[in-house]
Amino acid sequence: MRKRLEILALLLISMGNIFGAICYDGVRFCPCVADPKLDKFLLVDERTGKKSDCLYFDERKLTQQWKRFRFVMSAEGDGLIWLRFGPLGTGEIPIYLDEIQVNGVLLPNGGFEEKSPDGTAPGWNLYHGKVVSDPGLAFAGKSCMRLFHSSSQGVWQSMVVKCGEKMEISFMARTGSALESFADELGKAQENLELAVKIAGSARGLASICMRPNPELARCVNALILLSEIQLHISVPPVGSSYRDP
Amino acid sequence: MTPEALRDKLLDLTKAWDAERRRSAGDELPCLYDKPEVFADIKNRILELTQFSAELKIDVLLDLVFMKKKELL
Numbered sequence: 486m487r488k489r490l491e492i493l494a495l496l497l498i499s500m501g502n503i504f505g506a507i508c509y510d511g512v513r514f515c516p517c518v519a520d521p522k523l524d525k526f527l528l529v530d531e532r533t534g535k536k537s538d539c540l541y542f543d544e545r546k547l548t549q550q551w552k553r554f555r556f557v558m559s560a561e562g563d564g565l566i567w568l569r570f571g572p573l574g575t576g577e578i579p580i581y582l583d584e585i586q587v588n589g590v591l592l593p594n595g596g597f598e599e600k601s602p603d604g605t606a607p608g609w610n611l612y613h614g615k616v617v618s619d620p621g622l623a624f625a626g627k628s629c630m631r632l633f634h635s636s637s638q639g640v641w642q643s644m645v646v647k648c649g650e651k652m653e654i655s656f657m658a659r660t661g662s663a664l665e666s667f668a669d670e671l672g673k674a675q676e677n678l679e680l681a682v683k684i685a686g687s688a689r690g691l692a693s694i695c696m697r698p699n700p701e702l703a704r705c706v707n708a709l710i711l712l713s714e715i716q717l718h719i720s721v722p723p724v725g726s727s728y729r730d731p
Numbered sequence: 732m733t734p735e736a737l738r739d740k741l742l743d744l745t746k747a748w749d750a751e752r753r754r755s756a757g758d759e760l761p762c763l764y765d766k767p768e769v770f771a772d773i774k775n776r777i778l779e780l781t782q783f784s785a786e787l788k789i790d791v792l793l794d795l796v797f798m799k800k801k802e803l804l
């Protein structure tokens with residue numbers, strides 16, 4: 486039995502390679518009844534007719550260009566629901582959201598133009614999300630929402646619904662780039678080195694430790710530079726040639 | 732190659748990635764869109780680098796602690 490499962494797993498992995506599995510996330514819109522114990526009504530997916538107190542609308546493919554996605558649903562009762570937006574995947578590469586509307590009307594702070602000093606968005610609950618202000622990046626206005634770093638991340642806000650009311654929820658979404666993810670991860674190594682250099686600089690006796698060559702680190706940096714050159718076609722001169730992997 | 736020089740090299744690499752990201756922002760599909768194995772390779776290298784740099788940071792911190800302790804004694 487175990488052997489069969491192993492063969493099946495290998496088969497699935499090879500199929501993924503043949504069909505070109507992707508490392509990029511899609512987007513998931515998930516409306517839910519806020520308190521199913523209190524509000525005993527269901528939401529209806531108008532496309533499929535599916536009824537549940539929690540619906541899932543998935544869009545698997547995002548591109549780097551902004552695109553509007555639309556979902557239509559209705560409620561079978563009066564009450565409060567959550568509108569939750571998040572990535573569909575691992576959360577390793579950022580996705581961006583902007584201009585979230587219900588029946589063509591922007592939700593409160595649906596364009597994420599209001600921003601708190603800590604990067605959160607007033608009117609929204611968020612987990613691992615951040616408002617980014619860059620007119621070149623946002624679809625409209627100056628800001629949009631960036632989700633990154635966790636598959637459970639997302640933004641959500643509540644909305645009052647009425648029985649039988651049809652709602653078209655639409656939003657703009659696009660994917661970020663793997664290069665953003667790499668730069669973000671590499672920032673942690675940079676911070677470590679920065680701190681090591683600072684500490685060593687602050688204490689005379691320690692400076693010599695930090696000035697010592699570190700071949701392990703140098704080899705690792707060169708391996709990354711080589712990968713970047715071969716796979717991403719982005720060239721940076723390597724550190725001393727003696728630190729290359731054999 | 733000192734940690735200071737390596738830090739500067741990583742900064743150069745980050746700048747080069749950022750320049751490429753800006754250059755390719757108009758492309759419909761981002762880089763490595765259908766190459767998850769390459770994405771994982773590069774991520775693993777970065778994680779390894781983060782681990783080595785964290786070890787160096789801890790070494791320097793411990794040296795500082797012991798040096799201060801010696802000064803007090």
